Amino acid sequence: MIQGYDPRTGEPAGDPVPETTDAEVDAIAQAAAAACGPWEQAGPDGRAAALEAVASALDGAAAELVAVADTETALGTARLTGEVARAIGQLRHFAGAAADGGYADAVASPGGDGVPGLRRVNRPIGPVAVFAASNFPFAFSVAGNDTASALAAGCPVVVKAHEGHPQTSVLTARIVTEALAGAGAPAGTFAVVFGVEAGVRLLKHPAIAAAGFTGSVRGGMALAAICAQRPVPIPFFGELGSVNPVVILPGAAAARPGDIAAGYAGSLTLGVGQFCTNPGLLFVPASGGERLLPAIAAAVEASAGGPMLTARIHDSFSASVAELGARPDLAELAEGQPGRGPWSATPVVFRTGLAEFAAGLPGLAQEQFGPAGLVIIYSSVSDLLPVLARLGGNLAGVVQADETSAADMELARQVADVFARTVGRVVFNGWPTGVVVTEAQHHGGPWPASTAPAYTSVGAAAIRRWLVPVAYQDFPDQLLPAALSAGN
Amino acid sequence: MIQGYDPRTGEPAGDPVPETTDAEVDAIAQAAAAACGPWEQAGPDGRAAALEAVASALDGAAAELVAVADTETALGTARLTGEVARAIGQLRHFAGAAADGGYADAVASPGGDGVPGLRRVNRPIGPVAVFAASNFPFAFSVAGNDTASALAAGCPVVVKAHEGHPQTSVLTARIVTEALAGAGAPAGTFAVVFGVEAGVRLLKHPAIAAAGFTGSVRGGMALAAICAQRPVPIPFFGELGSVNPVVILPGAAAARPGDIAAGYAGSLTLGVGQFCTNPGLLFVPASGGERLLPAIAAAVEASAGGPMLTARIHDSFSASVAELGARPDLAELAEGQPGRGPWSATPVVFRTGLAEFAAGLPGLAQEQFGPAGLVIIYSSVSDLLPVLARLGGNLAGVVQADETSAADMELARQVADVFARTVGRVVFNGWPTGVVVTEAQHHGGPWPASTAPAYTSVGAAAIRRWLVPVAYQDFPDQLLPAALSAGN
Numbered sequence: 001m002i003q004g005y006d007p008r009t010g011e012p013a014g015d016p017v018p019e020t021t022d023a024e025v026d027a028i029a030q031a032a033a034a035a036c037g038p039w040e041q042a043g044p045d046g047r048a049a050a051l052e053a054v055a056s057a058l059d060g061a062a063a064e065l066v067a068v069a070d071t072e073t074a075l076g077t078a079r080l081t082g083e084v085a086r087a088i089g090q091l092r093h094f095a096g097a098a099a100d101g102g103y104a105d106a107v108a109s110p111g112g113d114g115v116p117g118l119r120r121v122n123r124p125i126g127p128v129a130v131f132a133a134s135n136f137p138f139a140f141s142v143a144g145n146d147t148a149s150a151l152a153a154g155c156p157v158v159v160k161a162h163e164g165h166p167q168t169s170v171l172t173a174r175i176v177t178e179a180l181a182g183a184g185a186p187a188g189t190f191a192v193v194f195g196v197e198a199g200v201r202l203l204k205h206p207a208i209a210a211a212g213f214t215g216s217v218r219g220g221m222a223l224a225a226i227c228a229q230r231p232v233p234i235p236f237f238g239e240l241g242s243v244n245p246v247v248i249l250p251g252a253a254a255a256r257p258g259d260i261a262a263g264y265a266g267s268l269t270l271g272v273g274q275f276c277t278n279p280g281l282l283f284v285p286a287s288g289g290e291r292l293l294p295a296i297a298a299a300v301e302a303s304a305g306g307p308m309l310t311a312r313i314h315d316s317f318s319a320s321v322a323e324l325g326a327r328p329d330l331a332e333l334a335e336g337q338p339g340r341g342p343w344s345a346t347p348v349v350f351r352t353g354l355a356e357f358a359a360g361l362p363g364l365a366q367e368q369f370g371p372a373g374l375v376i377i378y379s380s381v382s383d384l385l386p387v388l389a390r391l392g393g394n395l396a397g398v399v400q401a402d403e404t405s406a407a408d409m410e411l412a413r414q415v416a417d418v419f420a421r422t423v424g425r426v427v428f429n430g431w432p433t434g435v436v437v438t439e440a441q442h443h444g445g446p447w448p449a450s451t452a453p454a455y456t457s458v459g460a461a462a463i464r465r466w467l468v469p470v471a472y473q474d475f476p477d478q479l480l481p482a483a484l485s486a487g488n
Numbered sequence: 489m490i491q492g493y494d495p496r497t498g499e500p501a502g503d504p505v506p507e508t509t510d511a512e513v514d515a516i517a518q519a520a521a522a523a524c525g526p527w528e529q530a531g532p533d534g535r536a537a538a539l540e541a542v543a544s545a546l547d548g549a550a551a552e553l554v555a556v557a558d559t560e561t562a563l564g565t566a567r568l569t570g571e572v573a574r575a576i577g578q579l580r581h582f583a584g585a586a587a588d589g590g591y592a593d594a595v596a597s598p599g600g601d602g603v604p605g606l607r608r609v610n611r612p613i614g615p616v617a618v619f620a621a622s623n624f625p626f627a628f629s630v631a632g633n634d635t636a637s638a639l640a641a642g643c644p645v646v647v648k649a650h651e652g653h654p655q656t657s658v659l660t661a662r663i664v665t666e667a668l669a670g671a672g673a674p675a676g677t678f679a680v681v682f683g684v685e686a687g688v689r690l691l692k693h694p695a696i697a698a699a700g701f702t703g704s705v706r707g708g709m710a711l712a713a714i715c716a717q718r719p720v721p722i723p724f725f726g727e728l729g730s731v732n733p734v735v736i737l738p739g740a741a742a743a744r745p746g747d748i749a750a751g752y753a754g755s756l757t758l759g760v761g762q763f764c765t766n767p768g769l770l771f772v773p774a775s776g777g778e779r780l781l782p783a784i785a786a787a788v789e790a791s792a793g794g795p796m797l798t799a800r801i802h803d804s805f806s807a808s809v810a811e812l813g814a815r816p817d818l819a820e821l822a823e824g825q826p827g828r829g830p831w832s833a834t835p836v837v838f839r840t841g842l843a844e845f846a847a848g849l850p851g852l853a854q855e856q857f858g859p860a861g862l863v864i865i866y867s868s869v870s871d872l873l874p875v876l877a878r879l880g881g882n883l884a885g886v887v888q889a890d891e892t893s894a895a896d897m898e899l900a901r902q903v904a905d906v907f908a909r910t911v912g913r914v915v916f917n918g919w920p921t922g923v924v925v926t927e928a929q930h931h932g933g934p935w936p937a938s939t940a941p942a943y944t945s946v947g948a949a950a951i952r953r954w955l956v957p958v959a960y961q962d963f964p965d966q967l968l969p970a971a972l973s974a975g976n
Contacts, residue, residue, distance in 0.1 A: 036909075109926035116918060118928035120949075123908060125941065228716045232880070232935050235942070392720070403964065413967050420611060420958050420969070421524075427961040430604060438597035440606035442959035447720050453613065453956045454723070461608075461957070468941045469949070470908050471930035473915040476891065479901050481908070 002166040002194050007074035007307035010342040014071070014167040019195030025202050031188030032127035032156035033207035038186035040124055040154040043482065044098045047152060050183035051095035055088045057179035058143060058172070062088075065171060069137045072165040074307040074341075075271060080138070087138040090145050090437055094152035094463060103153065103463045104483045116474045119484045122467035124154030125235070126209025129202050131223065132162040132169065133214035134309050135274040141165070142172040142192055145437075145462060146212035151190070153466035158208070159192045160199035164310045169194070203227065210235045210466060214276070214457065217241040217367070217448045224451050237465045238451035239444065241367035242395040243280030244423075244432035245388060247415050249381070250288030251402030252429075260400060261295035264373075267431035269303045269336065269347045273371030274313070277396050277432040280367060282375045283354075283384060289377070296349065296375065297334035305339035305346040305371060314343040317370035321348055324372065329356040333375055347371040354378040358387045365391045381411045388418045393446025393453070396432035397423035424449055424456070490654040490682050495562035495795035498830040502559070502655040507683030513690050519676030520615035520644035521695035526674035528612055528642040531970070532586045535640060538671035539583035543576045545667035546631060546660070550576075553659060557625045560653040562795040562829075563759060568626070575626040578633050578925055582640035582951060591641065591951045592971040604962045607972045610955035612642030613723070614697025617690050619711065620650040620657070621702035622797050623762040629653070630660040630680055633925075633950055634700035634725075639678070641954035646696070647680045648687035652798045657682070691715065698723045698954060702764070702945065705729040705855070705936045712939050725953045726939035727932065729855035730883040731768030732911075732920035733876060735903050737869070738776030739890030740917075748888060749783035752861075755919035757791045757824065757835045761859030762801070765884050765920040768855060770863045771842075771872060777865070784837065784863065785822035793827035793834040793859060802831040805858035809836055812860065817844040821863055835859040842866040846875045853879045869899045876906045881934025881941070884920035885911035912937055912944070 001016035066080040104122045111117030128150040132141040150157045161169035173192040220238035227236035308314040336347030357376045378384040397419035401408040419426045424445030441459025444450040489504035554568045592610045599605030616638040620629040638645045649657035661680040708726035715724035796802040824835030845864045866872045885907035889896040907914045912933030929947025932938040
């Protein structure tokens with residue numbers, strides 16, 4: 001049984017949810033396979049209408065969803081209300097993408113003179129397994145971005161719910177299933193399974209054609225290995241760990257120490273630090289940063305901790321912080337106010353020098369999931385650049401510069417050039433947290449940020465993960481699929 | 489040492505080529521890493537000019553290249569002359585793609601009202617390892633499609649030469665290296681390594697960011713596993729095995745048995761059957777096919793074999809044919825004329841019924857690399873469809889129908905619908921061999937046709953394998969890369 005807990009008390013919350021049995025997983029996977037044809041044939045407009053119906057149903061149940069999720073995650077009603085709205089927005093975004101049909105990328109190369117004519121179009125890859133995240137009970141969970149984008153692409157979806165919010169998952173699944181059925185989606189288009197074993201069995205099932213995952217490096221690599229070792233290997237799109245380096249340039253450090261310190265502490269402690277875009281590494285100049293370090297210390301000291309999502313996440317964070325605290329090459333810069341309850345995390349920031357940091361790689365560049373940061377003091381950007389290049393792939397990298405300083409802007413160019421090769425998103429004078437859902441978004445990056453660096457798990461291009469091309473050679477119009485026969 | 493052989497005699501041809509040492513592989517990989525920045529900064533026009541220079545240099549040396557390759561492969565001067573032209577055409581195609589810049593897929597999402605603005609662009613993934621194929625000494629070898637597309641994308645390339653044509657590889661490499669240097673490409677942009685161990689070391693080198701491969705399922709899966717198990721996993725784009733099922737519908741079988749038989753025998757024996765698009769499985773109707781089977785037998789009997797590329801390929805083919813010949817569920821339909829020399833293959837076609845074939849899956853749907861075919865006699869298309877759906881992924885699938893027959897066209901729709909889910913390219917009234925290089929081409933397909941079903945190894949979209957996106961958030965114009973700063 002999967003038991004949810006209230007992170008504020010550590011006590012069980014809601015009824016336990018049974019783990020999905022082997023026979024149930026097999027039946028769900030087979031139903032998804034059977035739904036492939038009908039769901040594709042529902043067409044762009046049919047799928048768009050069904051996604052709109054899901055969005056509306058979630059909207060109607062938003063208050064109930066937030067209440068259940070708040071009990072299971074302690075993320076707070078404000079954040080969770082916003083996250084339900086985000087999930088609804090994502091569903092509507094992909095409903096629009098489905099209706100638009102541009103994802104089909106239809107292209108024709110006319111033949112002639114003995115050269116065959118070809119028309120190519122993207123088709124759904126088949127049933128998709130989605131592994132839900134702990135830290136986004138709506139936006140990256142049962143009805144999250146992977147589900148929305150895969151359904152829009154024409155793929156049936158089977159979600160493996162996260163153990164951290166079982167009742168939220170049950171409720172969301174019921175709403176989604178009913179809305180899809182009401183909109184005429186074929187049976188088998190959507191289902192949820194519960195339990196780690198059920199998730200592994202699902203991933204190994206011959207009917208599953210691709211998988212999406214948001215979570216830890218260790219969990220993601222284990223699932224990636226399963227996908228690679230299947231008798232028929234399948235694509236695995238994992239969004240894994242990230243430390244999201246932030247570089248404060250000398251001009252910026254001198255010009256606005258208070259803003260930077262406040263922005264950093266806010267980004268570090270947002271959602272109790274439980275974001276894959278958390279600013280784990282902050283590079284601060286030795287010269288120019290005289291007022292910045294005290295400002296950071298003050299901002300962190302004023303920040304407050306809170307309950308983490310699960311006991312496991314809390315224990316892992318506590319162990320990481322203890323390990324960092326025991327290192328002779330790090331010193332504690334500041335600690336925030338402790339949160340309440342047994343699973344609470346206290347914000348903490350360590351400091352070290354660039355040489356010590358470089359000597360501690362790759363260990364010091366590993367993600368600590370929670371509100372723990374490391375400030376690294378550098379003497380010159382020319383020393384810093386090769387160290388930045390040695391960090392693993394990251395979802396985001398930030399450079400903070402004084403736009404009125406020509407020296408800062410030239411250094412920013414150099415830092416951005418390194419980030420362009422090592423992170424998925426480069427941010428100027430901002431913070432890594434906050435990933436907007438727009439056409440140009442790229443939420444991915446080189447390993448370990450992602451297992452598939454060409455793909456994004458947020459934004460319009462996320463639908464591309466669930467599509468494969470097929471080319472038709474010398475086909476008569478009457479036999480072509482609709483996306484190709486209408487012309488092009 | 490890598491010794492080339494003349495397949496017509498089995499005797500050594502040309503001097504042996506030394507295997508690349510560990511130290512040399514490391515130096516080559518590091519030089520490729522060092523070339524990343526300069527080669528990207530050469531810009532679309534600079535790279536286009538360099539690729540044009542390579543194309544012109546190969547054109548100037550075409551006769552010499554063909555002569556060396558004919559000695560090492562016995563593919564014949566006509567085919568090889570065409571293949572050099574194809575390789576040159578591919579280089580020019582990707583020179584055009586580089587200059588055009590559309591591959592950058594630049595897109596902007598303006599911000600405002602607290603929403604950050606984003607601009608996304610594709611960048612080169614980094615140094616690419618290319619594993620050359622045995623059966624295309626030019627088009628999928630040292631200066632083949634993987635090399636051309638990766639260089640165009642802005643990636644340095646290190647080719648692992650195929651053991652089957654070492655002198656052809658040495659000569660091609662010299663021409664490419666000199667042409668690139670003459671065009672001002674940075675040192676390290678291109679190199680070739682020799683030997684299986686060198687190839688494995690190359691693939692494991694931290695500097696390598698992605699790999700392309702054309703070859704067998706076994707070889708490809710071994711390399712894919714190496715890529716997945718690296719400390720930093722990298723994308724692997726393998727084009728593996730394929731049996732390319734061909735379905736002859738009753739109307740077509742009745743209307744043009746002679747044409748079909750001639751087309752089949754021609755496609756099966758082209759290049760001594762050594763194509764990944766060879767028509768390994770031919771499905772023939774029991775009713776309507778009365779004249780087709782004898783016509784096929786006659787066409788195959790009139791066809792001629794020839795020397796295979798390597799002793800290993802020959803031995804493997806001989807063993808496969810012996811194994812098929814010994815099966816009680818298959819009967820020999822026809823045998824062609826033997827070729828000459830110790831490594832010669834003789835065309836052979838077996839026959840069986842649909843039920844026997846289905847019972848023999850998946851073994852009977854495995855690729856036999858060479859001029860061996862299996863004709864499967866089916867009673868009804870409704871029986872055939874589920875069997876087609878059980879075949880593994882294939883590069884191509886063919887349906888042959890009588891366009892004047894409404895019954896055939898309806899059946900063709902049903903067959904094409906199955907193929908659309910199981911093959912990369914569906915051909916109407918043609919043959920699977922012959923893969924044109926055009927915008928709409930898709931040479932890939934579900935596993936084992938490809939290890940990355942969203943990608944093609946032929947045609948304009950092949951460049952996408954070597955690109956990864958990066959998004960710039962709230963960046964000032966002056967710091968954006970050229971592809972983004974000019975507007976968009």
